[in-house]
Amino acid sequence: MIPSAFDYHSPGTLAEAVALLSRLGEGAKVLSGGQSLLPLLKLRLGQADHLVDIGRIPGLEYIREEGGMLKIGGRTRESALELSELVRAKLPILHDTAKVIADPLVRNLATVGGNLAHGDPGNDHPATMLVLNAQVVAVGSNGERVIPIDKFFLGLFSTALQPGEILTEIRIPLPPPRSGGAYVKLERKVGDYATAAAAAQVTLGANEVFSSVGIALTNVGPTPIRCQAAQDFLYNKRPSDTAIAEAARLAGEACSPSADRRGSVEYKREMARVLAARALKKSIQRAEGR
Amino acid sequence: MTNHKIDVTVNGARQSAEVPARLLLVHFLRENLRLTGTHIGCDTTHCGACTVLLDGQPVKSCTVLAVQAQGREVTTVEGLEKDAKLHPVQEGFWQKHGLQCGYCTPGMLMTGCALLARNKDPSEVEIREAISGNLCRCTGYVNIVKAIQYAAEKLRAQ
Numbered sequence: 001m002i003p004s005a006f007d008y009h010s011p012g013t014l015a016e017a018v019a020l021l022s023r024l025g026e027g028a029k030v031l032s033g034g035q036s037l038l039p040l041l042k043l044r045l046g047q048a049d050h051l052v053d054i055g056r057i058p059g060l061e062y063i064r065e066e067g068g069m070l071k072i073g074g075r076t077r078e079s080a081l082e083l084s085e086l087v088r089a090k091l092p093i094l095h096d097t098a099k100v101i102a103d104p105l106v107r108n109l110a111t112v113g114g115n116l117a118h119g120d121p122g123n124d125h126p127a128t129m130l131v132l133n134a135q136v137v138a139v140g141s142n143g144e145r146v147i148p149i150d151k152f153f154l155g156l157f158s159t160a161l162q163p164g165e166i167l168t169e170i171r172i173p174l175p176p177p178r179s180g181g182a183y184v185k186l187e188r189k190v191g192d193y194a195t196a197a198a199a200a201q202v203t204l205g206a207n208e209v210f211s212s213v214g215i216a217l218t219n220v221g222p223t224p225i226r227c228q229a230a231q232d233f234l235y236n237k238r239p240s241d242t243a244i245a246e247a248a249r250l251a252g253e254a255c256s257p258s259a260d261r262r263g264s265v266e267y268k269r270e271m272a273r274v275l276a277a278r279a280l281k282k283s284i285q286r287a288e289g290r
Numbered sequence: 291m292t293n294h295k296i297d298v299t300v301n302g303a304r305q306s307a308e309v310p311a312r313l314l315l316v317h318f319l320r321e322n323l324r325l326t327g328t329h330i331g332c333d334t335t336h337c338g339a340c341t342v343l344l345d346g347q348p349v350k351s352c353t354v355l356a357v358q359a360q361g362r363e364v365t366t367v368e369g370l371e372k373d374a375k376l377h378p379v380q381e382g383f384w385q386k387h388g389l390q391c392g393y394c395t396p397g398m399l400m401t402g403c404a405l406l407a408r409n410k411d412p413s414e415v416e417i418r419e420a421i422s423g424n425l426c427r428c429t430g431y432v433n434i435v436k437a438i439q440y441a442a443e444k445l446r447a448q
Contacts, residue, residue, distance in 0.1 A: 001333050008294060008311035008357050031358075038353045039335050041312075051311065055358060079347070103423030105338055105401065108347040109354070190422040191336055 003041035010053040014139060014166065017054055021164040022141040024050045030166055031055070032075055032114040035106045036123075054166060060113075063087060065174070070094075072170040074113030074137075079104070081112060090174055092286055093181030093201060097128040100183070103191040113167040116152070119159040119223075122193035126153055126224035128183050131201040131214030134172045140165035153223040175212075179203040180286025184279045185218070186271050188262065194219040195262040196271040198251065200279035202234075204287050210234050215247065215280070220255035220272050227251040230276065239284045244277055251276035296360040300325070301369030309356045316340045318356035319366055327367035327396050331425070338424030341397035342366050348404040350423075367396035370403065378448075379403050379441040388437030390428035397424045402438045410446055412438070 009024075011017040021028050027049030031037060040046035054060065060075035063084050070090060072081070081087055081098040088095045101107055101115065101124050115125040116136060129136075129149045136147045138161055152160045161167060175181075181201035185194045197218035205211025213234045215227040230250035237243050252273030259265050293308040300323060307322055319325045319342065331339030333352050340351045343365040351364075370377035379402045382388060389395045398421060405412055405420040412420070417438050418431065426434060 002314070002317075003312045005310065005312055007292060008355070010357070010360070031355075034355070034358070035335065035353055038355070042314075042352075043334070051355075053358065102335075103338075104420060105341060105348050105350050105423035106335060106353075108344075108349050 001042040006048045007050045010056045033109040033111040035110040036118045070172045074167045076112050078107035078110045096183040097124050100185045117167045119157045122219045127199040127216035127218045130216040130226050131199045132172045137169035138165040139168050156222040180283045182279045182282035184275045198275035198279040200283040202283045220257040227254040244280045248273045248277035294357045298359045299363045313356045315354040315356050316351040338397040341400045348401045378444040382437035382440035386437040388434045394426045
């Protein structure tokens with residue numbers, strides 16, 4: 001398949017890229033790893049007059065700890081995240097997530113920034129970033145701004161990024177001791193989008209009660225879904241099988257899946273419940289250092 | 291829409307061309323360079339038949355623009371044989387019957403080579419994970435895994 005014709009630009013600096021996007025206007029799209037954009041263009045589900053390739057801009061691929069945050073360059077490839085010892089040690093949930101995205105060949109090109117900026121509810125990072133309370137840094141012609149993740153996903157393929165803005169960094173506050181998180185995905189085969197998936201991130205505070213809880217779901221609604229009722233239910237409670245079961249039930253209620261080849265509405269809702277319970281259990285085990 | 295001048299090192303030889311922005315790397319390899327060892331399977335980023343190494347990393351060349359390869363190194367299945375001798379991974383596929391129809395084989399070979407370049411002694415699970423983006427509809431993967439294990443052993447002995 002051949003995409004309809006477009007022109008290609010490969011700026012060498014971020015400033016040049018921003019200027020190009022501003023000059024070219026709405027017909028221009030940012031090309032990062034290309035693993036979502038190029039298939040869309042090839043299938044002609046999407047169209048672009050210009051691609052601005054940010055792949056030759058130095059300094060956008062990194063994973064580093066700074067000021068209590070894990071900072072990830074927007075162009076960091078999923079394979080780098082998967083292999084990062086820092087990620088494995090500090091945020092196992094992020095390692096869980098990276099290694100179930102698409103397949104190993106796609107992960108050699110696909111980028112973390114692209115996974116978020118695409119706004120596809122089937123993508124895996126969004127739910128994880130929600131439970132980690134990440135911030136997204138965007139650079140445009142008006143300079144840099146920081147977008148809290150809860151304000152980032154607006155709808156199907158729609159994010160808070162303005163036309164002409166480039167996602168340059170993801171900032172994740174590093175959780176305190178006795179925290180743990182996990183991402184659990186149900187997929188028909190390697191490379192498929194999730195039938196459903198759940199992210200959970202918890203911290204155990206004084207008296208062994210949850211001092212923070214994050215639960216979010218992938219691909220069971222038009223956006224990734226933060227399960228507020230389930231989070232509120234667990235907050236300040238001790239971990240127990242009954243508490244987890246009730247939180248998971250609330251998580252299942254929070255989703256609004258559509259039926260497709262991956263399953264019926266009822267099946268997906270039930271899987272969301274089951275996966276939320278599994279993600280919570282694994283998070284608690286990790287928080288307890290088990 | 292203007293053409294773009296690219297210089298790409300393919301199997302060690304520098305190739306210069308003027309290409310349209312929308313030309314896919316796989317078409318550049320097959321049609322411009324006549325390197326038809328790289329196969330087009332699904333053409334939708336699923337099957338991995340078109341896998342080539344881009345700066346040593348296996349990628350799906352149906353989902354890379356030729357212009358993105360500007361200044362970079364590409365290795366295709368034609369680049370594996372050296373001095374009329376098969377690469378150990380190729381030899382493994384031969385010895386262990388790692389193929390039936392052969393359609394997925396170039397992609398499997400490239401992924402296998404990349405795996406063994408970073409992991410000299412992969413476990414069966416690691417091999418299966420590494421090739422999980424390459425689909426084979428004939429063999430059930432058993433002999434493909436054996437072929438890569440054969441190559442790993444041979445490379446370690448060298």
